[in-house]
Amino acid sequence: MDTLSLARTRESSRTFAVELARAFGGALIFSLPMLMTMEMWWLGFYLERFRLALLVGLNVPLLVLLSRYIGFRDSSCLLDDLLDTFVALAVGFVTAGAFLLLFSVLERGMSWDEVVGKVAMQVVPASIGAMLAARQLGIQETEKGARDRGYGAELVYMVVGALFLAFNLAPTDEMVLISYQFTPWHALLLVLASLVIMHAFVYAVAFRGQEAVPEATPVGSLFLRFTVVGYAVALLVSLYVLWVFGRAEGMGVAQLLMAAVVLGFPAAVGAAAARLIL
Structure with missing residues (x-):
């Protein structure tokens, strides 16, 4: 050689x-x-x-x-x-x-x-x-x-961020306890808070790594394509993790949705943070 x-x-x-x-x-x-x-x-x-x-x-x-x-x-x-x-x-x-x-x-x-x-x-x-x-x-x-910062990559990053925080918190009893204490109004307010925080993390507050949005991009389109879709991803990840860890056993549909909304809050924060960091 x-x-x-x-x-x-x-x-x-x-x-x-x-x-x-x-x-x-x-x-x-x-x-x-x-x-x-x-x-x-x-x-x-x-x-x-x-x-x-x-x-x-x-x-x-x-x-x-x-x-x-x-x-x-x-x-x-x-x-x-x-x-x-x-x-x-x-x-x-x-x-x-x-x-x-x-x-x-x-x-x-x-x-x-x-x-x-x-x-x-x-x-x-x-x-x-x-x-x-x-x-x-x-x-x-x-x-x-x-090179690969496209919509598909954004979705993958959101799944990873949501999974990481949901994985940390889903095994704890507090997630289920909070959901049992919730009323429908609590759940609605938490959903709204999750959406606002997700959107603010990536587009509204001047964090390092914040997305650069073209001026012609409609705010509604941005909100639907990334924030709403990202929150849906967080909820699906939350439901999956709750089921895998056996936290959904014995719950009715309404109570399971409450638990998903509770766990979906940190999952949504993780999804938004992942889009900034990754």
């Missing part, structure tokens, strides 16, 4: 090592609140395995889409996105398993079913954090991030 080839190999290895370190950092940042939450430990123990498998399984296409829009590197085909997804999942499993061991959540004598369940519960936020590490922890924005 000549000197030039050796230098390129070393540079490639160094770049991969840096990207992998960023991925582990992103996985830890995103999963840490849940790694240290007792409700998440218990969910890994008793949650129906079909729902847990579905949760991890549906995370795969989300990671593929994230890789398409962000990812570790500029990919040109589906295979590259699948490889990025595999790396993100592997980093998520390793990060979750290592810190659950460190926190003594995983102990000798536990069944493999319980160990896998507790680790798998943490893989979703950890793998998303690993995938986002290139954008959040890197020095420069990749060409991919600058």
Whole structure:
């Protein structure tokens, strides 16, 4: 191997090592609140395995889409996105398993079913954090991030932001408790507050990263295409997470909608914040 080839190999290895370190950092940042939450430990123990498998399984296409829009590197085909997804999942499993061991959540004598369940519960936020590490922890924005800022990317970012905050709060009893205390007027006011806050976050208040809106764009169109659609995304994510975590058991339709509106508030904030940050 000549000197030039050796230098390129070393540079490639160094770049991969840096990207992998960023991925582990992103996985830890995103999963840490849940790694240290007792409700998440218990969910890994008793949650129906079909729902847990579905949760991890549906995370795969989300990671593929994230890789398409962000990812570790500029990919040109589906295979590259699948490889990025595999790396993100592997980093998520390793990060979750290592810190659950460190926190003594995983102990000798536990069944493999319980160990896998507790680790798998943490893989979703950890793998998303690993995938986002290139954008959040890197020095420069990749060409991919600058090129693919379209409506599809916006929707994916909103799903990720909504899922992250909903994932943090859905296991807690407070979400259900608040929904039982609600009246229809409380729910209506919270829906309105969610819509106003979402719109203000991205378009009205001068946050860094706020969207630049062409002057000719009608306000109504902007509100419907992004804010209303984003809130619908937040509600759907909330319903999905409530169902997956078993929080919807025994609820009627009206009460489930109340719980979705309550959880939809932080999910909407997360969706709006994600559009700013990502």
